[in-house]
Amino acid sequence: MAAWSGVVRWRRPWVFWAILAVLGGFSGFLRADAGRHAISSFHASVEPLLRTYCFDCHGDGIAKGKVAFDGFASDAELVEQRDLWWRVLKNVRAGLMPAEDGPRLTAEERARLEHWIKYEALGLDPQDPDPGQLTLRRLNRVEYGATVRDLLGIEFDSEAEFPADDTGHGFDNLGEVLTTSPLLFEKYLQAAETIVDKAIPRFPTAPAQRVIPGREFQRPGGRSGSDLRVGSQAALTHRFQVSQNGRYAVVLDLGVRRSFDFDPARGKVRVSIDGVEQRQWAVAWSSPGTKVEAELDWTAGPHEVRVELNPEDSETPQDAGKGGVQPSREAAPTGVVQVPSSLKEPQAAVPATLPPPEGTYVDLRINTLQVTGPLDRAHWRPTKNYARFFTRPEPPTEPVERERYLREILRTLASRAFRRPVDEPTLDKLVGLAVAIASQPGRRLEDGFARAAMAVLASPRFVFRLEQPLEEEAGRQFPRVDEYALASRLSYFLWSSMPDRELTDLAARGDLRKQLPQQVQRLLNDERSKAFVRNFAGQWLQARDIQTVSINVRTILVQSGRRDADLKTAFDAAMRRSLRTETETYFEYVLRQDRSVLEFVDSDYAFVNARLAAHYGLPPVKGDELRRVTLPEGSPRGGVLTQGTVLAVTSNPTRTSPVKRGLFVLENFLGQPPPPPPANIPPLEDSAHSSGGRELTLREALAEHRANPLCSSCHARMDPIGFALEHFDAMGQWRERDARQAIDPSGQLVTGESFANIQELKRVITGARRLDFYRGLTEKMLTYAIGRGLTYQDVIAVDEIVARLESQQGRFSALLTGIIESAPFQKQRRPPPVQAGTLTLHLRAVSPP
């Protein structure tokens, strides 16, 4: 490559540049010289090390792990194997290589090897580091929901309405992985309409309206509830006050919830207001939901809406076929329940002799009660959110003025939504769309604005995070991103949402970088930074999964010899919620108090409420609120590894998994995921035989497993860590024994450090293996922050952050600032100028000769 480019460079420089540009920049060219230097320095300083320490397994005809340093055609080819060298760097740093049974590198040798790999083999340039290839990021559904909330001021349940996003490297915000399918775009279109209809008022003023959720209805005994079981006799009532005389509109929204299997129950629903029947109809398994609407003249004072359900004969075909809604507005206004004879016909299809299938049901559910009024214009009030979008109390009437007004308010909305000033051609199109709608007969200016707002939400400028380089650096190889892009990178990192006005204003003035530390602090102090805790910690520690992980409480309790515990509550939804909150609270504490990140591994405190204290066997505390407690001397708790979330999500439903737990720690704490298991896992039957029929303990079984050299290289790394956690069952509770066997938590890491129990293992990680943890956490958080998997080009950035952590005693702020100031976060690769070329060609082709 080097020789070839040398020749071509002379004859056709533009071809050379074009090709290099296509290949993704100038690095390839710059490498030509660097490559020659790398080879000579390889011979001088690295080759002897390889011969001494590595060739026993990776040379002279041996290729353990399919790696042989002398297996390449030339030294030049060997030096160019960047992924290989990146792996060497990782393994040497983790202490995995040279393997423990051979001679170890001296500190000087190790430093020399690391230096050569970083600056020669990988060709990293600390003066102008490559920020890496970042792919255009689509908002994931969490970010979409948060952005809509901050842009328009309404809640949109994006997690219910959008399909789940795909993930990579354990995170759901990676540009490469977030694809767009027709289904998703269809959802975007629908969401745009739903959201805008909910968020943007079409009138400056409107009658007062209150929406009462169904759960605020009361049963006769006074208990609240929203559901009535069809087939039973029951009623729900809601009483409320109105303060003015006048005409009111009432809408009662009723839904039907049903089991999948048919249920023969049927009932009669009767809705009355202030004792006057409004409607009466039959309800059954196949009935759809319905709305009862009424307009009434009310005097100020108390009023009452009542929904009654009475049992009725089983469903007959006729009613069901019509959907079950039988309005009977003409029914007697008195409270007499009249049963039309047609409803009493004996059911034909379902013989009464068959017992009903188990677990089937039909429920009538009150979704909402909406009371609007007084309807008289004199009582109308300014609509909520009107001023958020419309700067004038009433839209102008004169056409030119209307268009100017639309342009003004659409510019504001679109620039906010796109997180950078909207360009004029785009604004023209938006205004055109708004005017087209607003000028239709019967439509208001607000309708036009709303339609354009839908277009804004469906635009790729909203859905994707488009970035630009700083104008003055646009010609550079690795320009910094402009301040609008930086504002978005910050806000989506720390808030999972769009930048607020202050960030955008600073970006507009070009002052954001000047105030970066203060702004980061402000973002962290804001309530929205809880999203960082939820989304980063929720995925890094998999705390999100605790609410759904399947755990068989009975089996776990029996194994731990705790038959006395209450099966129902030991690991119920409330417990799972507490556990998740515990992990989030803990993370948030370390973050907000700017503690050392090593406290994720070990600490002398924990956050518990009454149930968690009991769960963990800690001195009792009262109430549901989590509070910080200092742990007793020698407690195995402290840090996140021994929290219920991590312990449960790394278990199988019926038992712990030392392998999964070990893997979790290696992957998420030490940044050293073992290579994938061999594809064809050899069966364990053989090892079972050797036990002579006796059931092996997990430790024995895994020891057998490790006797197989194919398995041992990784299991020797995972299993000891997992066994150190064996005193914790799959719910995270302490146990002395596992199925009547004593537990031995002692072990040794492959790097040589031995430990007697989990307390000691934590101290090993926060002590001797501290840098591994710093690096592991940095890599995870950087991945999350920049939305892509890391490559060898990121080694410099990660090393700098790790050094910063080490020099600042592991403070959380050192990590955050380190990430935010790093090249991958601040810069971008200049996109290859492919488009300019094709555009020019295109123009030539169409222009007249």
Place this chain on the structure above:
Amino acid sequence: MNALPSVDSALRRRQRHLALDRRQFLRGLGACLTLPVFESALAPLARAAIATAAAGQPLGVTASGAPLRMAFVYFPNGALQRNWWPATPGAGFEFGPTMEPLAALRSAVQVVGGLDHKNAMAGNDGGGDHARANATFLTGMRARKTDSADIRAGISIDQVAAQHLGHLTRFSSLELSCDAVRKSGSCDTGYSCAYQYNISWRSPTTPMTPESNPRLVFERLFGSGGPEERQRNLALRQATQKSLLDFVLDDAKAVQRRLGAKDRDKLDEYLTSVRAIEQRIQRSESFGPLPVTSDPPPGGVPSDFGEHMDVMYEMLALAFETDSTRIATLLLAGDGANRAFPEIGIPEGHHYCSHHQGKADLMEKVGRIDRYYMQHFARFLEKLQGKKDIDGKSILHNSMIVYGCGNADGNRHTHENLPVLLAGHAGGSLQAGRFAQFSSQPMSNLFLSMTDRLGVSGLERFGDSTGRLAGI
């Protein structure tokens, strides 16, 4: 815990049958009183007939002119081999324990043995058999081993078919999944989760996101709101959407012009999606009014997994019955799923059990889980068999439905002799009611034999195909 109580379940099934019969009766009644279900189905059929008559190649129809449907249902973690396979090949086969729930459907299903997905085998990629099992299942291709950068599987066979005959129906294809909640953290070693939660791929790099919420599927098929307002809601919505699409298309093109190569691909996904919806709206106008169903709209995702499967199958059945689409995929769970089945007395996770290492108790549990999945599939087939198509045959008769897994033996992660069932007669061109035993043929060959029946022309090869599967 006991296995499924057989008497109860028989009663339950009988009850269910009655409920179904009743429903069908209602539907018949509905057809007399209101808009016939098949009125909407007839319009595209007529069109299809005309189109195919001209081309001489029947597209998406059976010999009798009824719609021909194709679906793929994926179950996870392979099958317990000894319970899956019938003992003797041919028409005289007897179901193994896993397929016993299909007894009543014997003449409508074909057990297909000897199909392989060699591209799901490890090769030089090492671990990750679950991710590969999913990614290769309908693509026949080797998935690129990556956690994020340059994801690439292959176009899936359902999408190939959709490109050819998607225009015949309101929806060119339907992608469903029962994986409503996703695990965080990494998926199968070194593979992005995209490989495990998608089986349908529109292009080698873009998966077709499946829908797991039955309420949203229903609303897509039949509109939102009460039965009487759905048509109007759809019309309003489409009018609004049309006014937005021009802007979005224009805007996306403008944005795309400024981007680098990689980002242009991302925008291309967006543009393609916009065009797909644009076409759908245009097409939907030509299909006349929305299909109607007397079935009530489902709620959200049921908490019970069995119920979730049932209701997603129900949506699929409704989609086929109303000819809303002829191509569908349903991913019951991503391969490697470790779901526990307390409802049938199995507290351990499925994946954990599937690595049974020959232990009798775990094997017994895997057998029960396989059977549980099969029971729900059988309910679905029964439902399709009970629905009458326009030619008087059943919908099942006019379908070809693959039920299978990209993992053969979950214990050993093999990808040869995959567990595959082919249900339906494809309108008479499939010889159901037997155990067809092949000797090591690519699964892709089966796919080509299916798309041939759909009238997809010009498809010489697909995935790792070596030819057609003769004599199915």
